[in-house]
Amino acid sequence: MxxxxxxxxxxxPVYLQIKNHIKDxxxxxxxxxxxxxxxxxELCLLLNVSxxxxxxxxxxxxxxxxxxSVKSKGTFVKEQSSVATSKWKVDWxxxxxxxxxxxxKMDSAKNEIKWKSDLIxxxxxxxxxxQFDMEELKRAFLNRFNLEGHKLLNYGYAQGYKPLIQxxxxxxxxxNVDSLNKDILITNGFTEALNIVxxxxxxxxxxxxxxxxxxxxxxxIFKSYNLNILPIDLNKNSLDFExxxxxxxxxxxxxxxxxxxxSYNNPTGIxxxxxxxxxxxxxxxxxxxxxxxxxxxxxxxxxxSHIFPICSLDNKNNGVIYIGxxxxxxxxxxxxxxxxxxxxxxxxxxxVKRSINMHVSFLDQGILxxxxxxxSFEKYLKKIRKYYGDKFSFAxxxxxxxxxxxxxxxxxxxxxxxxxxxxxxRYLLQKCHEKGVIFMPGDVFFIDENQNNFxxxxxxxxxxxxxxxxxxxxxxxxxxIRKAE
Amino acid sequence: MxxxxxxxxxxxPVYLQIKNHIKDxxxxxxxxxxxxxxxxxELCLLLNVSxxxxxxxxxxxxxxxxxxSVKSKGTFVKEQSSVATSKWKVDWxxxxxxxxxxxxKMDSAKNEIKWKSDLIxxxxxxxxxxQFDMEELKRAFLNRFNLEGHKLLNYGYAQGYKPLIQxxxxxxxxxNVDSLNKDILITNGFTEALNIVxxxxxxxxxxxxxxxxxxxxxxxIFKSYNLNILPIDLNKNSLDFExxxxxxxxxxxxxxxxxxxxSYNNPTGIxxxxxxxxxxxxxxxxxxxxxxxxxxxxxxxxxxSHIFPICSLDNKNNGVIYIGxxxxxxxxxxxxxxxxxxxxxxxxxxxVKRSINMHVSFLDQGILxxxxxxxSFEKYLKKIRKYYGDKFSFAxxxxxxxxxxxxxxxxxxxxxxxxxxxxxxRYLLQKCHEKGVIFMPGDVFFIDENQNNFxxxxxxxxxxxxxxxxxxxxxxxxxxIRKAE
Numbered sequence: 002m003x004x005x006x007x008x009x010x011x012x013x014p015v016y017l018q019i020k021n022h023i024k025d026x027x028x029x030x031x032x033x034x035x036x037x038x039x040x041x042x043e044l045c046l047l048l049n050v051s052x053x054x055x056x057x058x059x060x061x062x063x064x065x066x067x068x069x070s071v072k073s074k075g076t077f078v079k080e081q082s083s084v085a086t087s088k089w090k091v092d093w094x095x096x097x098x099x100x101x102x103x104x105x106k107m108d109s110a111k112n113e114i115k116w117k118s119d120l121i122x123x124x125x126x127x128x129x130x131x132q133f134d135m136e137e138l139k140r141a142f143l144n145r146f147n148l149e150g151h152k153l154l155n156y157g158y159a160q161g162y163k164p165l166i167q168x169x170x171x172x173x174x175x176x177n178v179d180s181l182n183k184d185i186l187i188t189n190g191f192t193e194a195l196n197i198v199x200x201x202x203x204x205x206x207x208x209x210x211x212x213x214x215x216x217x218x219x220x221x222i223f224k225s226y227n228l229n230i231l232p233i234d235l236n237k238n239s240l241d242f243e244x245x246x247x248x249x250x251x252x253x254x255x256x257x258x259x260x261x262x263x264s265y266n267n268p269t270g271i272x273x274x275x276x277x278x279x280x281x282x283x284x285x286x287x288x289x290x291x292x293x294x295x296x297x298x299x300x301x302x303x304x305x306s307h308i309f310p311i312c313s314l315d316n317k318n319n320g321v322i323y324i325g326x327x328x329x330x331x332x333x334x335x336x337x338x339x340x341x342x343x344x345x346x347x348x349x350x351x352x353v354k355r356s357i358n359m360h361v362s363f364l365d366q367g368i369l370x371x372x373x374x375x376x377s378f379e380k381y382l383k384k385i386r387k388y389y390g391d392k393f394s395f396a397x398x399x400x401x402x403x404x405x406x407x408x409x410x411x412x413x414x415x416x417x418x419x420x421x422x423x424x425x426x427r428y429l430l431q432k433c434h435e436k437g438v439i440f441m442p443g444d445v446f447f448i449d450e451n452q453n454n455f456x457x458x459x460x461x462x463x464x465x466x467x468x469x470x471x472x473x474x475x476x477x478x479x480x481x482i483r484k485a486e
Numbered sequence: 487m488x489x490x491x492x493x494x495x496x497x498x499p500v501y502l503q504i505k506n507h508i509k510d511x512x513x514x515x516x517x518x519x520x521x522x523x524x525x526x527x528e529l530c531l532l533l534n535v536s537x538x539x540x541x542x543x544x545x546x547x548x549x550x551x552x553x554x555s556v557k558s559k560g561t562f563v564k565e566q567s568s569v570a571t572s573k574w575k576v577d578w579x580x581x582x583x584x585x586x587x588x589x590x591k592m593d594s595a596k597n598e599i600k601w602k603s604d605l606i607x608x609x610x611x612x613x614x615x616x617q618f619d620m621e622e623l624k625r626a627f628l629n630r631f632n633l634e635g636h637k638l639l640n641y642g643y644a645q646g647y648k649p650l651i652q653x654x655x656x657x658x659x660x661x662n663v664d665s666l667n668k669d670i671l672i673t674n675g676f677t678e679a680l681n682i683v684x685x686x687x688x689x690x691x692x693x694x695x696x697x698x699x700x701x702x703x704x705x706x707i708f709k710s711y712n713l714n715i716l717p718i719d720l721n722k723n724s725l726d727f728e729x730x731x732x733x734x735x736x737x738x739x740x741x742x743x744x745x746x747x748x749s750y751n752n753p754t755g756i757x758x759x760x761x762x763x764x765x766x767x768x769x770x771x772x773x774x775x776x777x778x779x780x781x782x783x784x785x786x787x788x789x790x791s792h793i794f795p796i797c798s799l800d801n802k803n804n805g806v807i808y809i810g811x812x813x814x815x816x817x818x819x820x821x822x823x824x825x826x827x828x829x830x831x832x833x834x835x836x837x838v839k840r841s842i843n844m845h846v847s848f849l850d851q852g853i854l855x856x857x858x859x860x861x862s863f864e865k866y867l868k869k870i871r872k873y874y875g876d877k878f879s880f881a882x883x884x885x886x887x888x889x890x891x892x893x894x895x896x897x898x899x900x901x902x903x904x905x906x907x908x909x910x911x912r913y914l915l916q917k918c919h920e921k922g923v924i925f926m927p928g929d930v931f932f933i934d935e936n937q938n939n940f941x942x943x944x945x946x947x948x949x950x951x952x953x954x955x956x957x958x959x960x961x962x963x964x965x966x967i968r969k970a971e
């Protein structure tokens with residue numbers, strides 16, 4: 002590159018031409034300070050001149066203070082005061098559009114208390130990594146890698162790795178979901194799946210119904226695409242159907258989507274009964290409001306042998322977009338989720354996926370497929386249900402013992418959700434943080450972030466002694482705040 | 487779930503209450519056809535009634551034709567004609583926004599000739615998978631997995647896996663890029679990186695300058711966000727600086743970005759000389775037009791020991807956003823790329839990345855890091871440069887022998903780019919397809935897709951005999967078309 006377009010002419014000594022060429026590059030700042038010049042040996046071969054010519058050229062450069070030599074290392078560019086140094090400061094904040102500004106404002110990870118190793122943190126609902134079935138996963142990797150490693154490491158299909166798609170279709174079938182005229186798109190986790198659906202199928206100002214409270218990441222996504230979010234109130238066991246009917250009446254014909262997590266609302270843990278699923282589905286069907294069903298936590302319902310997702314009621318129809326993910330139980334670091342929906346719709350979303358990032362890692366899809374198709378997954382599910390079930394019971398026991406709550410919700414899963422009468426949980430968090438305990442304040446799960454008396458305690462990654470210690474501190478702090486008032 | 491909210495009362499025989507409850511679920515369609523009821527054993531335990539009670543309830547259901555039994559399998563739901571079957575057909579095309587419609591229209595993968603195993607395809611510029619260093623990659627997996635598998639399989643950071651970020655910063659340093667006040671965001675390949683930059687930092691109608699022709703995927707992304715694309719004409723060796731100055735003059739102060747692939751324009755293969763890089767950088771700096779530098783193919787320049795990316799001229803400034811990827815040489819199936827830019831800007835883009843899909847697979851980042859930091863990568867690079875270099879020379883030799891072209895461009899990389907005088911390459915493609923050979927028609931690389939005499943031949947995944955056979959067929963077909971006119 003250094004001698005790209007360089008041609009020797011007959012008008013000047015060759016060593017001078019070479020010297021001037023390099024000098025030109027240095028003074029323009031094209032050769033960065035302290036970068037190495039080619040060795041004299043390399044250069045004489047490249048330019049087809051004698052080595053002495055190069056040595057003379059380099060000597061001249063040294064004399065002019067443009068380069069320096071380091072013994073047995075080579076010749077390097079010296080810093081030049083003459084190099085053009087006019088500054089260029091782009092003000093990137095002027096480039097940011099509203100989307101970027103909003104996402105930064107809403108990015109709770111940037112505003113929240115940072116985790117430290119000496120904190121007892123109830124914030125996370127990540128699965129416990131030490132429960133992962135590492136030996137089986139290694140086996141899955143080696144098996145798939147030996148079978149078709151070359152293929153998995155090269156470009157794949159935007160829709161996903163076919164064997165994994167086929168496996169997931171059968172997995173849905175086992176949940177009594179008919180796959181006729183339906184198809185699957187593999188995504189980088191639930192988050193990307195919801196982003197693809199919302200960014201592809203809505204316009205700013207569209208109306209979407211959703212449970213209030215609900216998953217804070219989903220709310221962030223709806224807001225980032227400027228949707229109008231209409232709340233469905235919850236009672237302790239189910240949806241408030243009255244509030245659904247009111248909203249539908251008020252916004253007659255305007256509501257495009259409803260977003261629902263029927264099998265374990267995050268944060269409340271409410272599980273919709275079969276009857277309520279039926280009722281909910283039929284209201285949406287009658288009003289032609291498409292359903293986005295979040296399959297969150299389906300696998301962790303401790304009495305789940307006979308639960309069917311809402312999309313199983315949609316067999317032969319096409320009104321439900323189901324989003325699945327194993328991230329709350331298996332390998333969230335891999336980021337694999339899926340959209341199950343109308344076949345033609347999936348085909349349209351494939352083009353969106355291709356344009357945003359081509360496809361999900363085929364290596365990861367191959368490993369996950371190999372793991373899932375073995376009997377390991379079923380065994381792991383049994384083990385993990387018991388493991389989290391025990392933790393759940395223990396956490397609830399501690400809460401009953403130490404926390405003076407108004408009510409607690411949750412029936413399994415990886416967390417509990419509390420209402421604490423008259424206590425501002427942001428203030429409570431601040432006080433608990435001083436004592437080494439943190440949790441998720443409940444306001445982030447509400448559409449308007451205006452509910453101040455809730456908190457979510459995730460226990461999945463804590464040991465029992467930490468759970469007890471942490472919950473006791475929270476309970477004591479609540480009592481102290483009450484006394485001080 | 488089946489007996490969620492079910493409570494036994496004293497007014498009716500228990501077996502009837504159970505029967506009626508199940509009947510209700512079946513007739514509402516809540517229990518899908520052919521789904522299995524709990525075993526009598528399970529159910530008597532669950533409801534705390536005698537097994538005979540359950541047997542009586544199931545018998546009643548059978549009598550009423552609601553269920554059927556399969557010996558040693560269990561009791562299953564029978565299809566009911568009475569189940570509400572009103573249809574629900576959502577017209578998803580009404581939901582699609584312009585973004586989705588455009589991406590589908592522009593999705594060349596949907597319109598192009600499908601690859602079949604008996605075709606000689608010059609379409610692809612994917613790396614040759616059989617050259618991947620499989621044993622070393624397996625070693626990297628096992629090593630990283632044993633060291634911190636649990637961590638890599640759980641949720642990670644949106645910015646990326648820290649050791650990989652650190653490695654890439656040093657990798658950029660080796661290209662004489664200063665990392666002071668700069669930072670890196672790991673993305674799902676180049677495609678996601680460019681999407682994040684464009685979707686975060688532009689508004690519809692913004693002006694962007696770019697080489698014409700250029701990478702078709704980049705053009706698709708610009709168009710999907712409704713940018714106005716202004717062409718920079720190319721001559722055979724470089725940019726037409728005259729056309730740059732004209733555009734800048736014409737759109738004074740309006741151009742936000744310029745997108746450039748200095749080290750191997752795709753499709754032309756033009757490599758910008760150091761002097762032209764300097765000239766280009768300074769024009770953009772003077773006019774405050776931020777540069778998006780696509781590092782495409784930097785690693786495959788066969789005379790690359792002294793090449794510096796444009797961002798190395800931007801040390802101490804912040805006007806260049808550099809996008810890197812190894813996908814043309816290493817493991818594109820993993821989808822790993824990176825954005826190197828102003829530190830504060832990266833921090834803002836991290837929130838976008840977190841909202842769209844949390845982070846890139848930490849497992850993949852860990853494996854790639856372990857592979858890159860070993861000496862394998864350097865060895866592989868040497869091997870692969872020679873491998874593709876040989877193929878390049880051979881393909882060029884064949885082209886000179888068989889193809890009557892106006893000119894051919896390319897100096898390394900994985901493809902050649904031809905201008906074929908007076909030949910419509912779409913027509914040529916159709917004729918060659920009939921003879922079992924396909925290639926990439928050149929029009930897709932032009933902003934207005936209005937140039938009909940170009941074609942790109944990718945040779946990376948073809949054997950030498952296929953290259954010769956394929957190029958001969960293309961050459962013969964060109965001659966035939968000429969004769970027929």
